Amino acid sequence: MKNIRTILAAATAGLALFAAQGADAPEFRYPKDGVTAELLAECKARGITITDWHLHIRGGMTPEMAAEREQASGILSSAMENHGREWEIFTNERLVEFAAAARRANPKLPVGIQVNDRDWFKQISPEVRQQLDYVLADTMIMPDEEGGEPKKMWLPGNVTDDVNDEAAVQAWMERYMKHCLQVVNEPITILANPTYLPPPLEKRTDLWTPERMDALINAAVKNNVALEINAETYPGPEFIKRAKKAGAKFTIGVNNFTDNIRSYDRVWDMIEQCGLTADDFLRL
Numbered sequence: 001m002k003n004i005r006t007i008l009a010a011a012t013a014g015l016a017l018f019a020a021q022g023a024d025a026p027e028f029r030y031p032k033d034g035v036t037a038e039l040l041a042e043c044k045a046r047g048i049t050i051t052d053w054h055l056h057i058r059g060g061m062t063p064e065m066a067a068e069r070e071q072a073s074g075i076l077s078s079a080m081e082n083h084g085r086e087w088e089i090f091t092n093e094r095l096v097e098f099a100a101a102a103r104r105a106n107p108k109l110p111v112g113i114q115v116n117d118r119d120w121f122k123q124i125s126p127e128v129r130q131q132l133d134y135v136l137a138d139t140m141i142m143p144d145e146e147g148g149e150p151k152k153m154w155l156p157g158n159v160t161d162d163v164n165d166e167a168a169v170q171a172w173m174e175r176y177m178k179h180c181l182q183v184v185n186e187p188i189t190i191l192a193n194p195t196y197l198p199p200p201l202e203k204r205t206d207l208w209t210p211e212r213m214d215a216l217i218n219a220a221v222k223n224n225v226a227l228e229i230n231a232e233t234y235p236g237p238e239f240i241k242r243a244k245k246a247g248a249k250f251t252i253g254v255n256n257f258t259d260n261i262r263s264y265d266r267v268w269d270m271i272e273q274c275g276l277t278a279d280d281f282l283r284l
């Protein structure tokens, strides 16, 4: 059995870069070289099926392209879009249309939504929910005070606390923790970007104390909510190791904004570093 980190290191050093598809392959088909093929083969040898559950049908990405990408890369795709008051899909009618169109484009792709309102399960009728394979949520939109307006925390000016005022930061974290626990207690399938911190506080990984990590992990395990390993940043290896030990399931997700899909290198690294096996991944 090979070592994933060795494959990655060789690729970085330019030793394993060989063209499997040619440099002209469209970006959305990722990978453009043989390294991912080698990494996928290694995962397959370990019995791990790699599915991207956070592939947005937006910014040029279509269900057809997601299916083509699956064929070309070997990374299984899904079709997912945002649901909520501020998004294009909000009504049950639009949701049914989206699910039907995605299934028409490729009946094999799992179809899901990312929910952004905290009362989403009251908005979506049980019949419509049954037409979806999964529901994903993150914690990146939070009211700026108890009962306040939901704020997209990744946008500038939306995390208002003074980051140099430690008492204010700690109070913010207490509020954020409650918010995270609220989300993981909703009837969701996947918690995306666990342990996310907004830009003004992103270096404060110490805010995620072992006790807070465990509280989130235990709620996820209790509720059968899988934890996403995002291709970009979150969560870190300590969280993943603790979650694995507690019996949590994982998914991977790229959270694309366009049809230009970024690298999964971090995901491979986390699989290796945290010793993840086939049993650690969500199966639907």
Ligand SMILES: [Zn+2]
Pocket (backbone or CB within 6 Å): 054, 056, 114, 255
């Ligand atoms: Zn997303």
